[in-house]
Amino acid sequence: MRYLPHTERSRALMLEEVGAASIEELFNDAGAPVGLAPSKLPNHKSELEVDRYLRKLSERNTVAANAAFFVGCGAYRHHVPASVDHLIQRSEFLTSYTPYQPEISQGTLQYLFEFQTQVANLLGSEIANASLYDGSTGCGEAVLMAHRITRRKKAVLSGNLHPHYASVVKTISHMADYRVKEATIDAGLANTDAILSMIDEETSCVVVQTPDVFGTLYDLNAIAEAAHEKGALLIAVVTEIVSLGAIKAPGDMGADIVVAEGQSIGNGLNFGGPYLGLFACREKYIRQMPGRVCGQTTDADGKRGFVLTLSTREQHIRREKATSNICTNSGLCCLSFNIHMTLLGETGLRKLAHVNHTKAVQLSERLSEIDGVQVLNSSFFNEFTVELSKPAAPVVEALAANNILAGVPASRLWPEAKSLENTLILAATETVVDEDIDQLCAGLKEQLDAE
Amino acid sequence: MLNNKGRVTQPPEGAPQADATLSIQSQSHSGHKGLLMDEPLLFEIGSVEKTGVDFPGISDEEAGEESKLLAGLYRDEEIGLPGLSEPEAVRHYVRLSQKNYAIDSGFYPLGSCTMKHNPRLNEKMARLPGFLDIHPLQPQSTVSGALALMEELSHWLVELTGMDSIALSPKAGAHGELCGMMAIKAALEAANSERNIVLVPESAHGTNPATAALLGFKVASIPADKDGTVRASAVQDAIEKNGAETIAAIMLTNPNTCGLFEREIKEIADAVHEAGGYFYCDGANFNAIMGRVRPGDLGVDAMHFNLHKTFSTPHGGGGPGSGPVVLSKRLTPFAPVPFLKRDGDALTLVEDADETNKAFGRLTAFHGQMGMYVRALSYILSHGLDGLAAASGDAVLNANYIRTKLKDLLNQPFGDQACMHEVLFDESSLSGTGVTTLDLAKRLIDEGFHPMTIYFPLVAKGAMLIEPTESESTESIDLFIHTMRALISEAHAGEEERFHQAPIHTPLRRLDETGAARKPVLKWVEEA
Known part of the structure; x- marks a missing residue:
């Protein structure tokens, strides 16, 4: 077996030193029951065989790069520079553990410190942690x-929070015996009044996504003010962080905690994971913040260095009194983010945001020319919602057969909501070209015209 | 895994400075030392004007234009994100990488963490466009290969454990624990049960009590016996003391965090089941038994995997992980969404909890760590059942080999007995030398090894938990043993000062962790 260094001879020599006749005897000595092994599973395969097999499976999927692609709703297709993937595959990054021994982990620790700074600045918050699993779990942790x-x-x-995020919050809240109230869903509208009316003296926090799941942008200032007046916190959620190269950061609009999905920068679609949870908040809440944090310090010679810090909040010290049970971050995904953001810089991020917005505007203008398509948003960044003259899911399914991935039918996210049956959410990033838009428009027109 | 006392890293008061000659020799004018490059922070070398990504045809001015569709929310202040050109960025990160220890560069015997070789085939497979470049919300009809891969991985994990079903979506081990305990809570709720006590042995991972507490359970601690394992009688005592009707579950790691197989695990499972509770097994140490023992045969109701430990998806400097949970028949109906459903030839992913299922809810957006599923399946198919059993066998052999070769110099806190995939020593044999477990760990760094896990589990004083994994050759392990023996002799020979100064051959020396926590500096701020 190519991954095992031992030969039968080296095993025999080592067994002799240990004083066991066989590995089975060793297991027996250690008290592990013998004779309960699984069966009916195939034996090992060569690299070539595995490659061939998995490649075949992968070829059954419609690849975004080969389609006219407009799918978003919390995961976005962006171009990641080639150097990013090359760098994250450096052995020293890829195959190291959590940096618990700082003297031999300064590479990881320094990029985490850079990452935390980038995230705090991008989200407009005072501090950020070294990441959580993804945006949705970060949202649960923030609550x-x-x-x-x-x-x-x-x-x-x-009501316009991504339904998966809302489900994560509701699941943990139900389990831990907390209450959740949801405002009404308003596709294409920033229904701030509905949210404001629900804040009372018992409210701990208000969770608002911007751009919301339908693409609408929010001025959070009024909500922050209303929440603070009642002693509640404002948690802002961002699922498309490229937007922050163009629009005001939630932290700068009064959000106390900002959680975001960082996948857009540096990380591929990956069918939903691994992604990258960005988490930022006011400095005064530092000791209530979940997850790993990297901090600056000095070594015995007085040189600047970095360590994981504030571990007294964490489970391995506090056990049942910990602030959360989290024991992992998204290390390598942070690195992808950190490198991609460094390559972009502020100038590049602003241009990237500009291209995204421009493409989406172009798409919305083209779509609104089609009979049976109505654009619902009065504001958006790179994603918006349309109302079709017929149910969206079958239309999307039919277009997919022609290599057009037209977006997310709202019924995929709210299967119960009949009022959203004709609603379709589309995103356009820098990866969209004019031909993609032509194809989508032609296909959509054909579907909507069909009896 | 981690240490908790290993954080006090200042040399003791009055300790002499490092050898002056050495210090002078190691100085340089550039800040670099041979192959070891000093590297400033991005914020000290980059600038907001610089960029390493081209957007032809778009001027800075154009990018700064406000669009009316942005609802007056245009961000006009500087964000604070310096950039670098591509050559500068590549050099910056390559230099940073060179300050890291890694499994690819050396022996990494970090107990409880399973730092095994990460095959590059896995990386290649995860980057196939058909896995990397597909969206979680594109129509299911366009991702049948992805669903088939998830089904195949599920099949392997269920068969390897002898369980009934699997929840793939948890994002890491602790998230898997949360998933398993939520399934248990949902099952209790469905039975209108008020049970709220979770039994947790003292040697458990910290995530176990943290998870139980998060869900509102009360944690009752169970002492280990003097052989380091949990007695069924101790569990029985705890059940009686709290009342059988209060017992929700037990959370047990097997093999446990002392590297020992829980010999009475079946009796423990029976006792908990008889009381009406569930058995959660922490599967962090599954590498010791994969392909040889099925937890389902031992009475387990739920167990998480750490795909990044057992199935070699890379640790990546602290994630991303992946923590699928296998469930017994009793818990299967409560598995969270999404889950796979096969109906003849049709394979679908059920994405919503509704009246047609009893799913307890949702743990994360989308479908979990697909990129990790691909890597894990690539590893599993490469090994096959025979290879997985060989791997766990070698892992156990290697640990016992180290145990045998060091046991005359280091104390095994629970007596001289065979261990599983990791061996636990304490620091008692170092007493009087002035050298602690931490010092020994830091000296190992100078010798080119990543230290073992130290000060965990808490049940051993000055714990050293050594997990070699199956990836190490006899030669590599022999060098480690040789080094450990030499260091322990040095400690006994009164060379404690060398230990206190260690490490000296690293980019930085011991770091002040206490100071870092007292006045946290978590981001770069330009000095005024």
Whole structure:
């Protein structure tokens, strides 16, 4: 077996030193039951065989690069510079553990410190952690954190929060015996009033996504003010962080905690994971923040260095009194983000955001020329919502057969909501070319005209 | 895994400075030392004007134009994101990488963490466009290969454990624990049960009690016996003391964090089941038994994997992980969404909890760590059942070989007995030398090894938990043993000062972790 250095001879020599006749005897001595091994599973395969087999499976999927692609809703297709993937595959990054021994982990620790700075600045917050699993789990953690800070138990969710994010919050809240109230869904509208009316003295936090799941942008200032007036916190959620190269950061609009999905920068679509949870907040909440944090310090010679810090919040020290049970971050995905963001720089990020917005505007203008398509948004960044003259899911399915991935039918996310049956959410990033838009428009027209 | 006391890293008061000659020899004018390059922070070398990505045809001015569709929310202030050109960026990160230890460069015997070789085939497979470049919300009809891959991985993990079903979506081990315990809570709720006590042995990973507490359970600690394992009688005592009707579950790691197989695991499972509770098994140490023992046969109701440990998806400096959970028949109906459903030839992913299922809810957006599923399946198919059993066998052999070769110099806190895939020593044999477990760990760094896990588990004083994994050759392990023996002799020979100064051959020396926590500096701020 190509991954095992031992030969039968070296095994025999080592067994002799250990004083066991066989490996089975060793297991027996250690108290592990013998004779309960699984069966009915195939034996090992060569690299070539595995390659061939998995490649075949992969070829059954429609690849975004080979389609006219407009799918978003929390995961976005962006171009990642070639150097990013090359650098993250450096052995020293790819095959190292969590940097618990800082003297031999300064590479990881320094990029985490750079990452935290980039995230805090991008989200407009005072501090950021070294990442969580993804945006949705970060959203759940933010709600729990708000409950700890305010000592209240009720979260108010915007109706236009990504339904998967809302589900994550509702699941953990139900399990941990906390309450959740949801505002109404308003496709294409920033229904701030509906949210404001739900904040009361029992509210621990208000969770608002911007751009929301339908693509609408929010001025968070009024919501922040109203939340603070009642002693509640504002948690802002961003699922498309490229937007922050063009629009105001949630932290600068009064959000106390900002969680975001960082996948757009540096990370591929990967069918949903691994992604990258960005988490930022006000400095005064530092000791209530979940997840790993990297901090600056000095070594015995007085030189600057970095360590994981504030571990007294964490499970391995606090056990059942920990702020969360989290024991992992998204290390390598942070590195991808860090490198891609460094390559972009502020200038590049602003241009990237500009291209995204321009493409989306172009797409919306083209779509609104089609009979049976109505654009619902009055504001958007690179994603918006349209109302079709017929149910969206079958249309999307039919277009997919022609290599057009037309977006996400709202019914995929809200299967129960009949009012959203004809609603379609589309995203356009820098990867979209004019021919893609032509194809989509032609295909859509054909589908909508069909009886 | 980690240490918790290993954080006090200042040399003791009055300790002499490092050898002056050495210090002078190691100075340089550039800040670099041979192959070891000093590297400033991005914020000290980059600038907001610089970029390493081209957008032909778009001027800075154009990019700065406000669009009316942005609802007056245009971000006009500077963000604070310096950039670098591509050659500068490549050099910056290559230099940073050179300050890291890695499994590819040396022996990494970090107990409880399973730092095994990461085959590059896995990386190549995960980057196939058909896996990398597909969206979680494109129509299911366009991703049948992805669903088939998830089904095949599920089949392997279920068969290897002898369980009934699997929840793939948890994003890491602790997330898997949360998933398993939520399934248990959902099952209790469905039975209108008020059970709220979770039994956790003292040697458990910190995530176990943290997870139980997060879900509102009360944690009752169970002591280990003097052989380091949990007695069924101790579990029985805890059940009686709290009342059988209060027991929700037990969370047990097997093999446990002392590297020992829980010999009475079946009796423990029976006792908990008889009381009406569930058995959660922490599968962090599955590498010791894969292909040889099926947890389902031992009475387990839920167990998470750490795909990044057992199935070699890279640790990546601290993630991303992946923590699928296998479930017993009793818990299967409560598995979270999404889950796979096969109906004849049709394979679908059920994405919503509704009246047609009893799913307890959703743990994450989308479908989990697909990139990790591909890597893990690539590893599993490469090994096959015979290879997986050979791997766990070699892992156990290597640990016992180290145990045998060091046991005359280091104390095994629970007596001289065969271990599984990792061996635990304590620091008692170093007493009187002035050298602690931490010092020994830091000296190992100078010798070119990543230290073992130290100060965990807490049940051993000055714990050293050594997990060689199956990836190490006899020669590599022999060098480690030789080095350990030499260092312990040095400690006994009164050379404690060398230990206190260590490490000296690293980019930085011991770091002040106490100071870092007292006044946290978490981001770069330009000095005024």
